[in-house]
Amino acid sequence: MSQTLVLNATYEPLGVVSERRALILVLNERATSVEDSSRILNYARGSITLPAVIKLNKFVKIPYRHAVPLSRRAIFARDNNRCVYCGVTATSIDHVIPRSRGGGHNWENVVSACHKCNHAKADRTLKDLGWRLRHTPREPVGAAWRILGTGKPDRIWIPYLKPFGVEAMGAASA
Template structure:
C-alpha cells in the first residue's frame, strides 16, 4: 500500500502514514492534499485523487523526539543498502566492534553488511583482518531522517523535506548507492 507524507500546519514533516489514513484525514476535512500521486480512488459516487503529501489544517504540538532511532530500516537507508566493507548488496547488520568484545549497539558502531563479509568478519576487529570501512558510520541528523528512515521515499516529498536536511540525507544515501562497486573486500592501505 502506498504511503503519504504528513506535514504539520507549519509545513514541518510529522511522519509517513498509509494512504488509507491520509485519505481519511482529507475526507474528514482535517488535512489538505498538497501533492497528488497520480492514482485515483473510486467509490460508488466519487473519484478522488490519491494524495502523496497532506498538510494538517490545525497545528499539532509535537514533543521533543530525541535522536533518530536505530532501526534496521533506518540503518539500510543511511548506508544505501550497500555493504560497508565491499560495496555489495547488504543483507545483514554488523557491529564494527563486535558486541562480544564490548561493542555497543549505537549508530557509530553499526553498519549494513553483505552476508559474505559478515560471515568472514565474524567476531573479529577490522585491524585483525586488515579491512577498512568504505565510510565512517555516523548517526543521521535532521528531521528528514525520521521520514527517510521509514524506508518509504517519494520524489514528490523532497521539496517539503529540504528545509529539514533532506538534501544531506539524500546525498549520503545516493553517494553510497552510486559509488562504484568493488570486487572483494577493500584492503587497508
C-alpha cells in the first residue's frame, strides 16, 4: 500500500501514514492535501484522488525529538552514497571499529563503503591500516531524517523534506 507524507501546519515533516488514513484526515478536515498522488480511489458514487502529501490544519506540538532510525538507507543518504574511505560509489555498510573488536552498531561507527575497501579492511581498524575517514560519522539531525528511516520515500515528498535536513534525498530515493 502506498503512503502519504504528513506535514505539520508549519510544513515540518511529521511522519508517514497510509493513503487511506491520509484521505480520512482530509475528509474530516483535519488535514489538507498539498500534493496529489497519481492514484485514484474508486467508490460507489465516484472517485477521489489520493493525497501524496498532506498538511495538518492545526499545529501539533511534538513533545520530544525521536532519534533518527539507523538504517542502511539513512546511512547511504548521510554519506552521500560514497565510500567514506576512498570516495567511490558505496555498495555496502561497514563498521569503522569492527564489531569483532567491540565496535558498536551506531551512527558514529556505521558508514557506507565500497566493496573493495570493505573487503580490504576486513576486521582491522583504521589505525592498523593507516586509513582515514573522509568525514567524521555523526547522527544526522533534522525532521526529514525520521521519514527517511521509515521506508522508501516518494519522489513527490523530496521538496518537502529537503528544507528539513536531508541533502541527499534525490539519491536516496533512487
